[in-house]
Amino acid sequence: MKLNILNELREKNPVVLSAANFVTVQDVANSLNAIGASPIMSKEIAEAEEMVKMASSVTLNLGTLTQLQIAQMKKIGALATQDKKPIVFDPVAVGAVNYRLQTAQDLLHSFPVSIIRGNAGEIAALGGFEWNARGIDAGSGSGNLDQITQKTAQKLDCVVIASGATDTISNGKKIAHVYNGTPLFQAHVGSGDVLSSIVAAFAAVWADPFEAAQTATLVFAATGELLAKDQPKIGPGTFGMHLIDYLSKVQVADIEKIAKFD
Amino acid sequence: MKLNILNELREKNPVVLSAANFVTVQDVANSLNAIGASPIMSKEIAEAEEMVKMASSVTLNLGTLTQLQIAQMKKIGALATQDKKPIVFDPVAVGAVNYRLQTAQDLLHSFPVSIIRGNAGEIAALGGFEWNARGIDAGSGSGNLDQITQKTAQKLDCVVIASGATDTISNGKKIAHVYNGTPLFQAHVGSGDVLSSIVAAFAAVWADPFEAAQTATLVFAATGELLAKDQPKIGPGTFGMHLIDYLSKVQVADIEKIAKFD
């Protein structure tokens, strides 16, 4: 685990461009800022070229997609590919909404992505596995999540993070897990969106997307766990705000003390 | 008062679809999640059919309407009517902006709604009563709010909630009141939007819209009051976050202890 990427990130303060969803965008911006990146959001295709040039990585989030936004994402995707900037893709609700699954597949055919971050239901849908997803929630399935994650990574030729109580990460060959976390992540809407953007911040400063994905996931999960341990009575509303505080102050040594992964 | 609807809601975890306004959407999503529902937001008309199919109820909020969103709401409204999913309508600022009043009337002619939730000025405007509304605020009027609520419910053939320091609820025949609450609801932008979505969550699991409206209003008002009593120095910013915490943990017994209604 390359925990020093966190220090690298804070030193370089990379600009991370997000085509965001409007539900969680404020949390995403503040979390990126807190971890040490510089967030920028854009909705206008006419500024895509400059935005991608300025950014060190890109997040594309399907959470409240519109046809206009899909066109913008295609443009951003093409430009980021050309400029060799890592793209993190967040396929919100593709497990529950076929229109979104088709849109995601269309986007993934238009340009390669470095990393996909979704919940189990979203990753299973992208990989073509049976899963009973439900709205924005992971739902439940009987499949082997290691296999689903690995096969989806192979199929889409990228790193895949299936996040949840245990996070499963694969680049198609290797499989890694992060066991840290807290149920408050599921209770707070937008935890996945925030993780995707933080993964993009790590990918912005580290060439190996598997290591970036693994480390970002551990940092995020462990930071939430630290907060939940310090404030055992915290609820899902205040958790979101305090998590931003914790992201801004968490140190490699804090994470090393509690890190559980393989 | 059917307070057990709260337990029913938590057991069923219904998907509530929102055509939301972009000012308060994050609070709405987190509050829905906290009370025990599964929020999903959508801006794209092409996914309306799948979204309505997946949802158990729908909220349409005029807070930052666009012509595109109105077209989406018409589609969602027609589909929800067809599928017999309850629609909660939140006519933000129709008392102050004639364009919004006309839009609301146009929507209400296009499809029937189960429940309308607004402040006094908004409900008075929909009912055709004199009232001095002001922006997003209720403003002031000399009319009898019981009569305004009841007549508006009769006119629009649905349940109407006029929320405020006292909440007035009518299905055109019966009139109910909820006396719980705290002035912090008015101090925090979006309390009305959140209430509308919580009403939709209750309506998703309970067939009688009057009972669903009455119970949801009591649960919301009493939860805010509990928070204000526990933290008497809390301000309007932190109130919003802690209210989400309280919504996630409030129990029927807590509400029964302080419930004031008729």
Add this chain to the structure above:
Amino acid sequence: MKLNILNELREKNPVVLSAANFVTVQDVANSLNAIGASPIMSKEIAEAEEMVKMASSVTLNLGTLTQLQIAQMKKIGALATQDKKPIVFDPVAVGAVNYRLQTAQDLLHSFPVSIIRGNAGEIAALGGFEWNARGIDAGSGSGNLDQITQKTAQKLDCVVIASGATDTISNGKKIAHVYNGTPLFQAHVGSGDVLSSIVAAFAAVWADPFEAAQTATLVFAATGELLAKDQPKIGPGTFGMHLIDYLSKVQVADIEKIAKFD
């Protein structure tokens, strides 16, 4: 310094219309409400006329501009000019994105604005000065910020606020500074957007835009400083929420005690 404008504002509770960005809009709405104004947001050009008529001042924020929003801003700008309602302009990221700079210049040629509020990089870009801006951040430059602010104010014939650790305010003749504040403003995304909207609230109730700008900037900076002093361990996430609490309760006497300006 006309600190009594704060009391005037709270007495008059002016409606402030915002063409907002979707990243920080919830903070903006709650902060306006907390300081004593009545926020209203709009995205639809068809309601621009009524919205401007209802409002006492207007904020135009480029943070997540779209071509549709630019058309709306032109309409709002023309109507507000006609009705003599002060316009506050927030040129987010014009120092880093040429498309935004051109859009800002186009808007500023279409209608006069009362006050521009940006960070050093944004103000330098509008004034035509060299500056190394970076995304939404101010970046760094070697220019004299007093001169940049004053010349930009002369060039654009309005009041200019270059906000930062020290805030510099000029109407082209006079130059004022506010030395209060806390680094948490930079750590919390949207502090600038919130300040712009609060400036609009002050301009809504006070005829002299230089005095309104100066006082609003002091009130905002000092309120943040008071919070940071009371809670020295607060992080950037909880800071945003508590700042809303503090804006709702801060009194002229509290500010007078710590005010540092010239």
